[in-house]
Amino acid sequence: MEPNPPKRKEPRKSLRVKVISMGNAEVGKSCIIKRYCEKRFVSKYLATIGIDYGVTKVQIRDREIKVNIFDMAGHPFFYEVRNEFYKDTQGVLLVYDVGSKESFDSLDSWLAEMKQELGPHGNMENVVFVVCANKVDSGKLRSVDESEGRLWAESRGFLYFETSAQTGEGISEMFQTFYSAIVDLCDNGGKRPNSGAGIGFTREQADAIRRIRNSKDSWDMLGVKPGATRDEVNKAYRKLAVLLHPDKCVAPGSEDAFKAVVNARTALLKNLK
Numbered sequence: 001m002e003p004n005p006p007k008r009k010e011p012r013k014s015l016r017v018k019v020i021s022m023g024n025a026e027v028g029k030s031c032i033i034k035r036y037c038e039k040r041f042v043s044k045y046l047a048t049i050g051i052d053y054g055v056t057k058v059q060i061r062d063r064e065i066k067v068n069i070f071d072m073a074g075h076p077f078f079y080e081v082r083n084e085f086y087k088d089t090q091g092v093l094l095v096y097d098v099g100s101k102e103s104f105d106s107l108d109s110w111l112a113e114m115k116q117e118l119g120p121h122g123n124m125e126n127v128v129f130v131v132c133a134n135k136v137d138s139g140k141l142r143s144v145d146e147s148e149g150r151l152w153a154e155s156r157g158f159l160y161f162e163t164s165a166q167t168g169e170g171i172s173e174m175f176q177t178f179y180s181a182i183v184d185l186c187d188n189g190g191k192r193p194n195s196g197a198g199i200g201f202t203r204e205q206a207d208a209i210r211r212i213r214n215s216k217d218s219w220d221m222l223g224v225k226p227g228a229t230r231d232e233v234n235k236a237y238r239k240l241a242v243l244l245h246p247d248k249c250v251a252p253g254s255e256d257a258f259k260a261v262v263n264a265r266t267a268l269l270k271n272l273k
């Protein structure tokens, strides 16, 4: 009997996806997109007016994807223009400037704006977010270090990349991983696969590290009221030590946070009888 002729592999259907950029004005959203699509960098700041739209085709594994990119203006003035572009989005480039703490602190409000515009039935869970810590080339003093940015991103199940639109550092890797995750999302029926899983640390650990970093003194660091007793200090310390012990916690920045907690306890106990 004749063996069956080999089945011809059907080319997989090409995909069409929508991607938007978010982040404060001047953090480099347009330059990141330009660096990837046009391989060039413009050093003069040309603020995006409302929205810039572009289409690009990329090959991810055996798939061709057609990406519609909506590059948003970061300035609050353009809120009215950008608010209608949030819906039906598969991927978000969430950008901040590593030299601007304010742009990093604003990331939460960008998520809030998107959530509000998507309304009660919108689902942010099924969107791929990539956080770009941009301008890593800049000689300017860095005000947000890698572990802080990575922690913010990964504790939310977001991708994280250090990028420079100026030198091109991290840009191709970032887009490649980002688009690949979007393809996985589409192949998974529009649901983010393993969202939040597999990062190896919990939201509670991430929140504790962030709180410790931002604490104003040793009391605050341990999460006790000024003037707390020796027992209260020790209890708070033990709880944080279990949560953040380097043998147990792999969250970025956990080692420094653990050391800070040990030092805070020592300093407080010295002055407590």
Ligand code: GTP
Pocket (backbone or CB within 6 Å): 023, 024, 025, 026, 027, 028, 029, 030, 031, 032, 042, 043, 044, 045, 046, 047, 048, 049, 072, 073, 074, 075, 134, 135, 136, 137, 138, 163, 164, 165, 166, 167
């Ligand atoms: P809006 O459109 O106003 O929201 O700003 P944007 O986020 O699109 O910023 P844009 O890409 O226009 O860049 C703002 C400024 O930062 C420009 O002067 C860029 O040249 C500069 N810039 C962008 N990316 C980088 C970078 O990676 N490194 C350095 N050193 N400068 C950058």
Ligand code: MG
Pocket (backbone or CB within 6 Å): 029, 030, 031, 046, 047, 048, 071, 072, 073, 074
């Ligand atoms: Mg722009």
